[in-house]
Amino acid sequence: MSSPDPVKPVHILFVGAGAVGCFYASRLHHPEHNLYASLTARSNYGVIASSGVNLQTHTFGDYVFKPHSVFPSVDAAVPGVSRPAETDTSQQAPPQPPPGDGWDYVVVTTKALPDQTDDAAMIAPLVSAKTCIVLIQNGIGVEEPYRARFPQNPIISAVTVISAEQIKQGTIRQNRWTRISIGPFGKGLDGTPDSGEDVDGLVKRGEECMSNLAQWWGVHGKIPDVKIHSEIELQTIRWHKLCINSAFNPSAVLSGGLGNADQLKDAELREHIMGIMQEVWDAAPKVLGQPLPDDLGTPERIIRSTERNAGAKPSMLLDWESGRPMELEVILGNPIKIAKRAGVTMPRMQSVYALLRSMQNQRDANNSKNKLA
Numbered sequence: 001m002s003s004p005d006p007v008k009p010v011h012i013l014f015v016g017a018g019a020v021g022c023f024y025a026s027r028l029h030h031p032e033h034n035l036y037a038s039l040t041a042r043s044n045y046g047v048i049a050s051s052g053v054n055l056q057t058h059t060f061g062d063y064v065f066k067p068h069s070v071f072p073s074v075d076a077a078v079p080g081v082s083r084p085a086e087t088d089t090s091q092q093a094p095p096q097p098p099p100g101d102g103w104d105y106v107v108v109t110t111k112a113l114p115d116q117t118d119d120a121a122m123i124a125p126l127v128s129a130k131t132c133i134v135l136i137q138n139g140i141g142v143e144e145p146y147r148a149r150f151p152q153n154p155i156i157s158a159v160t161v162i163s164a165e166q167i168k169q170g171t172i173r174q175n176r177w178t179r180i181s182i183g184p185f186g187k188g189l190d191g192t193p194d195s196g197e198d199v200d201g202l203v204k205r206g207e208e209c210m211s212n213l214a215q216w217w218g219v220h221g222k223i224p225d226v227k228i229h230s231e232i233e234l235q236t237i238r239w240h241k242l243c244i245n246s247a248f249n250p251s252a253v254l255s256g257g258l259g260n261a262d263q264l265k266d267a268e269l270r271e272h273i274m275g276i277m278q279e280v281w282d283a284a285p286k287v288l289g290q291p292l293p294d295d296l297g298t299p300e301r302i303i304r305s306t307e308r309n310a311g312a313k314p315s316m317l318l319d320w321e322s323g324r325p326m327e328l329e330v331i332l333g334n335p336i337k338i339a340k341r342a343g344v345t346m347p348r349m350q351s352v353y354a355l356l357r358s359m360q361n362q363r364d365a366n367n368s369k370n371k372l373a
Contacts, residue, residue: 008034009034009035009036009099010034010035010036010104010105011036011038011068011099011102011103011104011105012025012028012035012036012037012038012103012104012105012106012107013037013038013039013040013077013103013105013106013107013126014037014038014039014040014107014109015040015074015106015107015108015109015110015119015122015123015126016040016108016109016110017039017040017041017042017044017045017048017053017070018109018110018166019164019165019166019172019173019174020109020136020160020162020164021039021107021109021110021136022039022053022055022065022166022172023055023057023162023164023172023174024107024109024136024160024180024217025037025039025065025067025107026053026055026063026065027217027220027221027222027223028213028216028217028220028221029065029067029068030216030220030221031068033216033220035216035220036068037067037068038067038068038069038070038071038077038096039067039069039070039071040070040071040072040073040074040076040077041070041071041072042072042073043169044166044169044170045070045071045072046169047169047170048067048070048169048170049070049072051064051170052064052065052066052067052170053065053066053067053170053171053172054170054171054172055171055172055173055174056167056171056172056173056174057173057174058174058175058176059174059178060174060222068096069096069097069098071098074122074123074125074126075125077098077103077126078098078125078126079098079099079100079101079102079103079126079128080098080100081098081125102128102130102131103126103127103128103131104130104131104132105131105132105133105134105209105213106123106126106127106131106132106133106134107134107136108123108133108134108135108136108137109136109137110137111137111138111319111325111327112137112138112139112142112327112329112330113325113327113329114142114145114329114330115325115328115329115333116325118145119145120145120146120148120149120150121149124149124150127150127153129152129153131153132153132154132155132156132205132206132209133146133150133153133154133155133156134155134156134158134182134209134213135155135156135157135158135185136158136160136180137158137330138241138245138315138327138330138331139238139242139245139327139329139330139331139334139335140238140239140242140330140331140334140335140338141329141330141334141335141337141338142157142330143155143157143185143188144188147185147187147188152202154184154202154205154206154208154209155184155185155202155206156182156183156184156185156206156209156210156213157182157183157184157185157231157234157235157238158180158181158182158183158234159180159181159234159237159238159241160179160180160181161177161179161180161181162174162176162177162178162179162180163175163176163177178223178224178225179225179226179227180217180223180225180226180227181227181228181229181234181237182210182213182214182226182227182228182229182234183210183228183229183230183231183233183234183235183237184202184203184206184207184209184210184230184231184234185206185231185234186199186200186202186203186206186231187199187202203231210228211228213226214226214228232288232289232290235288236284236288236292236293236296239280239283239284239287239288239292239335240284240292240296240297242280242284242331242335243277243280243281243299243302244277244302244306245314245316245331246276246277246280246331246332246335246349246352247273247274247276247277247280248260248263248273248306248314249314249315249316249317249327249331250316250328250331250332250352250353250356251263251269251272251273251276251352252313252314252316252317253316253317253320253326253356253359254352254355254356255269257317257321259310259311259313259314259317260306260309260314261306261307261308261309261310261311262310264303264306264307270303272348273303274299274303275348276348276349276352277299277302277303278299279346279347279348279349280335280346280349281298281299282344283335283339283342283344283346286339286342286343286344287338287339287342287344315327316331323363323367325360326356326360328353328356328357328360332349332352332353332356333353333357335349336349336350336353
């Protein structure tokens with residue numbers, strides 16, 4: 001595996017300072033190895049800029065992560081943009097500016113909400129010819145908008161298995177697991193990038209970047225389960241994780257707020273959960289063009305494991321309860337459309353998608369009316 005230049009630093013920007021972004025950024029920040037991780041933050045910017053990120057972790061103990069730099073917005077992290085001088089009345093050291101020659105890696109860890117925001121357009125000012133884009137996001141089809149906008153940049157797709165939460169601004173608690181699976185994204189399952197560079201070249205550059213990240217996270221960051229994959233293997237992992245996300249997340253909202261294990265105590269909900277999981281399980285091989293590996297957990301095994309995880313609330317339920325947008329498109333809408341292109345219908349998932357999208361639209365419309373009243 002290639003290593004960073006012994007003199008030239010590697011600058012890595014995480015867009016999104018939530019639990020997942022802060023945890024994985026903290027395991028990449030190693031100035032002694034010329035690795036510098038920075039963050040963009042919004043509501044927690046002041047706390048992180050002042051005191052860093054306090055991490056309470058099951059795996060690595062408690063520690064404070066002080067990023068190389070913290071930016072209050074993406075615009076503030078754009079290299080080469082002149083900014084007016086600010087009067088600093090505090091005793092803090094001034095923040096480090098963006099790297100003059102651009103970001104080597106831009107890691108997106110925000111929620112994937114293509115119906116709400118164009119995140120590929122948002123990060124465009126950060127991306128130069130040398131930038132590798134890394135997507136640590138849930139769902140299916142998250143990579144396509146980035147490939148369309150950045151046809152000649154290497155893209156790495158990542159799937160995490162981690163239990164982490166931000167318990168207060170600037171404080172992250174990691175409860176269980178650290179696994180991150182990464183793979184290059186070249187053309188997707190049914191398309192090719194519209195660029196002058198061949199797909200194999202894009203994938204090769206992505207594999208080089210992927211090897212670097214695996215080495216840095218594994219050797220320097222001590223994460224024991226960084227897994228590297230081919231493009232098709234990584235997409236298989238995304239579809240397998242969808243078995244969980246598309247079944248339990250939406251149903252937690254529609255059932256009135258039941259956690260995953262509690263949903264399984266109800267016989268009708270249990271049958272409903274199994275039905276959605278089976279739809280994904282049956283659709284995935286046709287979408288991927290190959291059978292699912294034998295070592296993947298079946299819906300039955302996933303349900304048995306979920307029954308033991310009492311008290312957990314899925315992220316979509318937390319978003320609904322907080323009035324935030326839900327990841328409906330990447331967890332429901334995109335898989336339905338992609339499966340349909342492969343000749344597969346997913347009627348249970350389509351019903352759930354239609355109901356939740358209507359609920360969200362009605363909530364947003366009522367909120368707008370209340371603001372005008």
